[in-house]
Amino acid sequence: xxxxxxxxxxxxxxxxxxxxxxxxxxxxxxxxxxxxxxxxxxxxxxxxxxxxxxxxxxxxxxxxxxxxxxxxxxxxxxxxxxxxxxxxxxxxxxxxxxxxxxxxxxxxxxxxxxxxxxxxxxxxxxxxxxxxxxxxxxxxxxxxxxxxxxxxxxxxxxxxxxxxxxxxxxxxxxxxxxxxxxxxxxxxxxxxxxxxxxxxxxxxxxxxxxxxxxxxxxxxxxxxxxxxxxxxxxxxxxxxxxxxxxxxxxxxxxxxxxxxxxxxxxxxxxxxxxxxxxxxxxxxxxxxxxxxxxxxxxxxxxxxxxxxxxxxxxxxxxxxxxxxxxxxxxxxxxxxxxxxxxxxxxxxxxxxxxxxxxxxxxxxxxxxxxxxxxxxxxxxxxx
Ligand SMILES: *Cc1c(COP(=O)(O)O)cnc(C)c1O
Numbered sequence: 001x002x003x004x005x006x007x008x009x010x011x012x013x014x015x016x017x018x019x020x021x022x023x024x025x026x027x028x029x030x031x032x033x034x035x036x037x038x039x040x041x042x043x044x045x046x047x048x049x050x051x052x053x054x055x056x057x058x059x060x061x062x063x064x065x066x067x068x069x070x071x072x073x074x075x076x077x078x079x080x081x082x083x084x085x086x087x088x089x090x091x092x093x094x095x096x097x098x099x100x101x102x103x104x105x106x107x108x109x110x111x112x113x114x115x116x117x118x119x120x121x122x123x124x125x126x127x128x129x130x131x132x133x134x135x136x137x138x139x140x141x142x143x144x145x146x147x148x149x150x151x152x153x154x155x156x157x158x159x160x161x162x163x164x165x166x167x168x169x170x171x172x173x174x175x176x177x178x179x180x181x182x183x184x185x186x187x188x189x190x191x192x193x194x195x196x197x198x199x200x201x202x203x204x205x206x207x208x209x210x211x212x213x214x215x216x217x218x219x220x221x222x223x224x225x226x227x228x229x230x231x232x233x234x235x236x237x238x239x240x241x242x243x244x245x246x247x248x249x250x251x252x253x254x255x256x257x258x259x260x261x262x263x264x265x266x267x268x269x270x271x272x273x274x275x276x277x278x279x280x281x282x283x284x285x286x287x288x289x290x291x292x293x294x295x296x297x298x299x300x301x302x303x304x305x306x307x308x309x310x311x312x313x314x315x316x317x318x319x320x321x322x323x324x325x326x327x328x329x330x331x332x333x334x335x336x337x338x339x340x341x342x343x344x345x346x347x348x349x350x351x352x353x354x355x356x357x358x359x360x361x362x363x364x365x366x367x368x369x370x371x372x373x374x375x376x377x378x379x380x381x382x383x
Contacts, residue, residue, distance in 0.1 A: 004291040004324075005259035005344070007379045009046055013252035017229050018054050020250045021221075025210065029217045032081060032203075034224035035070070036062040041297070041370035042228060042255055043379035045073045050381060051227075052078060060222050064090040067099050081126065083222070091115045095123045100160055104128040104136040106146060109157070116156035126161035127199070129188050131181040133167035143188070147195050162189055162199040166216070170208035170233040178209070182216060208232040211240050229253040230355060230366050253354065256346030257373065260339050261288045261310070264330065273327055274319025279304055286331045288315070290342050293324040297372035298344065308342050312349030 021031055033056050039047035048059060048070050057077070061067050062084035070080050082101040086094055088111055094101060095115045103109050103125045112123035127146075130137035138146065150159055164185050168174035182204075189202055201219035207226040209216040229251040231237040241247055267273060267285040288310065294300045303320040308328055315328040330336045341348065345355050355366045 003378065005257060005296065005377055007043070007373070007377050008256040008258070008346075008382045009042060009050065009379060010252070010254050010256065011050060011381060011383050013229055013254045014047075014050050014227070015054055016250075016252050017227050017254070018051070018056065021223060021226060025217055025221060028219075030058060030201075030220040031056060032058040032060045032220055032222045033227055034060045034083075034206075034222050036060070036066060036083070036224070037367075037371035038375055040224060040228055040367065041373040043375075044069050046379045046381055048073050048078070058220070064094060064099075067094070067097075071097060071099075092119065095119055095121055098124060100124040100126060102126050102128045102136070102163065104138060106142065106149075109146060109149065113153045113156045122156060122158045124158045124160050126163050126203075127159065128163050128165075129185065131164045131166075131184040131188070132177060133165055133181070135165070135167075137164060140188075143192075147192070147197055150197060159197065159199050160201065161220075162192065162202045164204045166204065166206065166209050166213075168208075169206065169212050169216075170236050172235055172239075178213065182213060206232075208236050211236050225367065226251065228255065228370070253346070253352075255355075255370070257344040257377075258346065259290055259292050259342045259344060261336065261342060262291045262325075263289045263338055264336055265289070272319075275322070276320070279319040283331070285318075285329060286333075286336070287318060287327045288330045288336060288340075288342070289325055289327050291325055292342075292344065293322045293326055295323045296374045296377065297369075298326065299369065299372060307353060308344055309346075309348040309351060309353050310336060310340060310342050312351050314351070314353070 033051045035044050035047055038044050044066060052074055058079045059070050060081045060083050064082060064086055067080045067082055080099045082099060086101050091111050092115055096119055112125060116123045128137045130139050150157060166178045166181055169178050185204055203218055203220035205216040205221045207223050210221045225232050265287055267281045267287055269281055269284050271281050273279045273281060273287060292298050298321055300321045302317055304317060306317040307314045310330060311333050315330055317326050318329045319327050343353060345353060355369060
């Protein structure tokens with residue numbers, strides 16, 4: 001574990017976000033916290049334990065390794081749902097630990113039944129249906145073929161949920177497509193019910209859908225980005241504000257990423273900074289070297305673009321982001337010196353560097369920047 005930088009997770013902010021979500025969705029809608037991608041870079045164990053302390057008992061992940069991390073942290077106190085990949089060799093562990101999982105092809109369903117018979121324990125499945133994203137999910141024909149199978153094997157598979165996922169609910173441009181998906185999903189649900197196959201719950205919403213299309217909340221919402229205090233896109237935020245009197249952001253960023261200056265140097269006019277010739281000093285400059293690079297998840301595409309905070313001021317990255325280091329312009333900072341605090345994401349002296357603005361410079365989504373942050377950086381939960 002390296003200590004070139006640290007990540008702090010703010011308990012108060014996290015609590016605030018969950019309570020905003022609860023108020024928005026109401027008591028009848030269960031919140032499943034999506035913690036794939038190392039909890040969007042925050043640290044899965046830390047987030048899961050904070051969430052559990054705040055009353056969250058349902059978690060969604062992509063794969064079985066992530067499910068194992070949660071169960072190690074919380075034992076059987078929480079329900080875990082795998083939305084993506086379950087390899088055949090993991091099926092026994094999954095069924096044995098009551099881990100719920102998406103089923104989107106017949107092969108997985110038969111594997112689940114087989115495993116259940118072997119362990120004498122029901123597999124708990126969420127049937128994912130295709131509504132228009134064209135990624136995973138049963139098509140109508142395939143669905144018809146599993147209906148009799150699900151009924152016949154009901155001793156072995158528990159049909160807990162019916163689900164789908166929307167193709168871009170964070171953008172108004174996709175309104176028509178998502179709206180069609182919502183209608184399609186309801187039709188499929190009705191169709192199954194007519195065929196005497198009624199799931200215990202149905203769920204479809206991610207963060208964006210839960211705000212933009214309230215009817216998608218149904219019995220459960222699968223919330224990723226909002227719990228971390230970020231909006232899926234500026235459009236979703238604006239859409240939310242347009243329905244409210246107060247124009248204050250109800251969310252608070254949970255993550256702060258900090259480092260320290262490792263060295264400061266002066267650069268003469270006319271010199272290039274770093275590898276190659278991407279940055280030319282057009283005046284006398286002072287640069288600070290920071291021991292963070294793309295190997296820690298600070299994207300190389302932030303070369304000559306990224307911003308950090310030092311002494312409460314925004315400083316721009318000059319030259320290219322290297323594997324383990326980058327240089328920032330501190331020409332205007334008077335007494336800057338080695339060991340001074342550098343904020344990569346977060347606030348300093350009331351100036352905030354949001355992840356959104358950090359990603360605006362690189363045309364990357366919040367999601368991608370966060371999940372790139374190296375797992376090896378120590379995470380600290382701050383009260
Ligand atoms: C990632 C994911 C979510 C959560 O998405 P957010 O936009 O972060 O809320 C929900 N459902 C599925 C299937 C996902 O893959």
